[in-house]
Every structure is written in structure tokens, then in C-alpha cells.
Amino acid sequence: MGFKHGAVLAPVSFFLGVLFICLNVDHRILWGEPSTEVLDIGFQFYTTFFSAPPAIKALLHGMIGVGLAGFIFKLHKWDESAMFFDGSSLAVYVFAIMVYLSVIIPGLQTVADPVKDVDTREDQLEALRMLSAGNIIIIGCLFLVLLLQGGQEYARRADAKALAQAQLKVAASTDVKEKEQ
Numbered sequence: 001m002g003f004k005h006g007a008v009l010a011p012v013s014f015f016l017g018v019l020f021i022c023l024n025v026d027h028r029i030l031w032g033e034p035s036t037e038v039l040d041i042g043f044q045f046y047t048t049f050f051s052a053p054p055a056i057k058a059l060l061h062g063m064i065g066v067g068l069a070g071f072i073f074k075l076h077k078w079d080e081s082a083m084f085f086d087g088s089s090l091a092v093y094v095f096a097i098m099v100y101l102s103v104i105i106p107g108l109q110t111v112a113d114p115v116k117d118v119d120t121r122e123d124q125l126e127a128l129r130m131l132s133a134g135n136i137i138i139i140g141c142l143f144l145v146l147l148l149q150g151g152q153e154y155a156r157r158a159d160a161k162a163l164a165q166a167q168l169k170v171a172a173s174t175d176v177k178e179k180e181q
Contacts, residue, residue, distance in 0.1 A: 007070030008089070008149060011063040012142050018060070019139050022049075026132035042128050043111060050112035064100075067093060085152035089145045096141035099134050107131035 025045045028038045071090040075082050110119055110127035119127075 004070055004074045005149065005153070007066055008074065009146070011067035011070070012093075012145050012149075014063050016139065016142050016146075019135050019142070022132075022135050023139070026135050029128060029132045030136070039125065039128065042132070043124070046108055046128065046131060047112040050108045064097060068097075081152055081155060085148050085155070089148040089152075092141050092144050092148070096138045096145075099137050099141070103130055103134035104138075107134065 022045075025042050029042050032038060071086060071093060074086045075090065107127045107130050111124055111131060114124055
């Protein structure tokens with residue numbers, strides 16, 4: 001595994017860690033009893049998340065960029081492995097980014113900073129549920145990226161092993177032919 005592979009796996013793992021922290025709140029909102037206490041915890045958690053210092057937001061967005069750069073560098077060597085594994089991983093990663101941009105950011109804004117006389121409490125509750133569902137979708141996407149990257153590494157190792165065995169067979173058959181002569 002090289003630097004390019006690490007440039008993909010590090011951001012994916014980082015975001016999975018962040019999303020697993022969010023999962024502590026999300027699972028109660030999505031699958032638990034939606035009591036007032038649970039919803040208040042969700043509002044407080046995501047308001048804190050939304051109000052994070054700019055350095056934290058820059059880190060999160062920078063990690064998105066590192067992941068994209070890693071995929072682009074991996075795709076630079078266009079072979080079958082890049083086409084199947086890296087191309088599919090990039091598509092899933094971009095889908096996760098689109099969910100982030102279209103669901104998570106507007107949901108955070110509605111939950112943490114509602115527009116007066118426009119966003120009702122019901123709008124905020126729906127945004128909180130959509131935010132939690134978007135996090136679950138992104139977790140699934142990132143797990144798929146990890147699975148595809150692991151499959152790529154497995155395929156590389158299997159190819160190297162098969163090539164080494166084929167070279168041993170060729171070398172052995174060459175030795176037998178030389179001895180016969």
C-alpha cells in the first residue's frame with residue numbers, strides 16, 4: 001500500500017470516525033422513541049456541530065479534498081484495477097459528498113440557525129431526521145469505499161501470487177528442458 005492508497009483511506013476512516021460519533025444521536029432519532037429529550041439532545045448536538053470553530057470546518061473540508069486528490073492520483077495510472085476499483089470508489093465518494101452538500105449542510109442550517117418566521121419547529125424536526133438519515137447514507141457509502149479499496153488490494157496480491165507461481169512453473173519447465181538436452 002502506498003501513499004496514494006493512504007491518501008484515500010485516511011480521510012474515509014476519519015469521516016467514519018466523525019460519523020460514528022454522530023451515530024450516537026442519529027440512531028435514537030431514527031430508530032428510537034422520538035421523545036422530547038432525544039430531540040433536544042439532537043438539536044443541542046447538531047447546533048454545537050454547526051457552531052464549530054472555522055479551523056474545525058476547514059479540517060473537515062480539507063480532508064474531503066485529500067480524499068478527492070488521492071482518488072485522482074490513483075486514477076492517473078489507468079489500468080483495470082483503477083477502472084474497476086478506484087473508479088467505483090470515486091463515484092461512491094462523490095455521491096457521499098453530494099449527500100453532504102445537499103442534505104447535511106442545509107439540515108444543519110435549519111436545525112442550528114432556523115430562519116425566523118419561515119422554519120417552524122416541525123421543519124426543524126424534519127431537518128433533524130433528514131440529517132440523521134443523510135449521515136447513515138454517508139456511512140454506507142464510506143464503508144463501500146473501504147470495501148472496494150480492500151478488494152483492490154486483495155486483487156493486487158492475488159495477481160502477484162499468480163504471476164509468481166506462473167514464473168516458477170516457467171522456470172521449472174525451462175530447467176527440465178535444459179536437463180533433457
